[in-house]
Amino acid sequence: MTVCIEQSIPDAQVVVEDKNHIHETNELILDGEFVVPDTVVGSDPPEVNAFGHTFRDYDVETERQKQVEECYRMNHIHQTYEYVKKMRDEYKKLDKVEMSIWECCELLNEVVDESDPDLDEPQIEHLLQSAEAIRKDYPNEDWLHLTALIHDLGKVLLLPKFGELPQWAVVGDTHPLGCAFDESIVHHKFFKDNPDMNNPAYQTKNGIYTEGCGLENVMISWGHDDYMYLVAKENGTTLPEAGLFIIRYHSFYPLHRSGAYKHLMNKEDTENLKWLQIFNKYDLYSKSKSRVDVEKVKPYYLSLINKYFPEKLRW
Numbered sequence: 001m002t003v004c005i006e007q008s009i010p011d012a013q014v015v016v017e018d019k020n021h022i023h024e025t026n027e028l029i030l031d032g033e034f035v036v037p038d039t040v041v042g043s044d045p046p047e048v049n050a051f052g053h054t055f056r057d058y059d060v061e062t063e064r065q066k067q068v069e070e071c072y073r074m075n076h077i078h079q080t081y082e083y084v085k086k087m088r089d090e091y092k093k094l095d096k097v098e099m100s101i102w103e104c105c106e107l108l109n110e111v112v113d114e115s116d117p118d119l120d121e122p123q124i125e126h127l128l129q130s131a132e133a134i135r136k137d138y139p140n141e142d143w144l145h146l147t148a149l150i151h152d153l154g155k156v157l158l159l160p161k162f163g164e165l166p167q168w169a170v171v172g173d174t175h176p177l178g179c180a181f182d183e184s185i186v187h188h189k190f191f192k193d194n195p196d197m198n199n200p201a202y203q204t205k206n207g208i209y210t211e212g213c214g215l216e217n218v219m220i221s222w223g224h225d226d227y228m229y230l231v232a233k234e235n236g237t238t239l240p241e242a243g244l245f246i247i248r249y250h251s252f253y254p255l256h257r258s259g260a261y262k263h264l265m266n267k268e269d270t271e272n273l274k275w276l277q278i279f280n281k282y283d284l285y286s287k288s289k290s291r292v293d294v295e296k297v298k299p300y301y302l303s304l305i306n307k308y309f310p311e312k313l314r315w
């Protein structure tokens with residue numbers, strides 16, 4: 001049986017299978033086994049990815065997985081509190097490139113993500129697949145369609161014009177710095193060689209933060225999420241806060257999948273997280289080999305870009 005509940009967020013109707021529990025407070029709790037609505041991928045929820053493995057299996061032994069693991073090894077060694085601070089300062093200058101959102105979508109065709117065990121298609125396919133999937137189920141939330149289209153654009157950081165950052169500084173899941181590394185983080189074992197491990201102030205549950213301080217005040221590992229958030233915000237997008245939150249934290253699986261670090265969230269984060277958890281199902285399970293006809297859907301997305309963004313943005 002399927003249960004529909006009205007959320008307190010505007011216009012949001014969340015459909016959950018009844019094996020996910022609903023609190024008396026009307027709070028939606030996802031137990032990690034959310035079943036994707038049929039329309040995303042046909043009549044059955046996908047059990048396996050395009051390579052025949054379960055989604056987000058980081059332990060299966062394949063050639064591809066070795067590359068994924070190496071990406072996380074480097075990420076966990078080199079992403080420190082100081083490093084993130086430095087990157088935020090550098091990239092908030094937005095002095096690299098001037099271009100439109102659609103031009104950036106096209107650039108993403110040249111990008112390969114080495115952290116992803118579920119996808120080896122060109123990135124533009126993933127953008128359109130996730131946007132089209134969420135559009136089908138939430139036809140009236142045009143901001144959500146556009147959010148899906150642009151959520152991974154920050155991966156252009158890999159390209160020469162944007163600083164040609166290494167994979168470990170652009171892709172993969174994200175996590176906070178300045179407090180203890182949670183066990184749920186993919187390939188947690190590699191943190192043992194992270195210099196922040198030598199700072200006792202960073203080794204407690206709250207670390208340098210206070211409970212409920214809000215994610216906005218937390219340093220999250222540097223990558224495509226935070227960069228795209230910065231670009232959207234600084235260029236004056238009119239996307240709603242929930243859209244910006246999705247862009248900024250969609251790789252923060254320790255939070256939105258495992259429930260770690262919730263003690264750092266404030267009230268707004270809790271509201272926005274509901275939308276992120278909806279979005280995540282489309283981001284993850286729409287990854288497939290079926291192609292979207294770019295030319296056919298392009299006019300629709302151009303109209304959304306026009307509605308929510310200036311024509312040219314500083315990157």
Ligand SMILES: O[C@H]1[C@H](O)[C@@H](O)[C@H](O)[C@@H](O)[C@H]1O
Nearest residue numbers: 113115116171172173250251
């Ligand atoms: O490998 C993937 C990929 O890099 C995604 O873009 C990111 O959002 C995910 O969190 C990560 O697991």
Ligand SMILES: [Fe+2]
Nearest residue numbers: 151152250251
């Ligand atoms: Fe992403």
Ligand SMILES: [Fe+2]
Nearest residue numbers: 126151152283
């Ligand atoms: Fe994505």
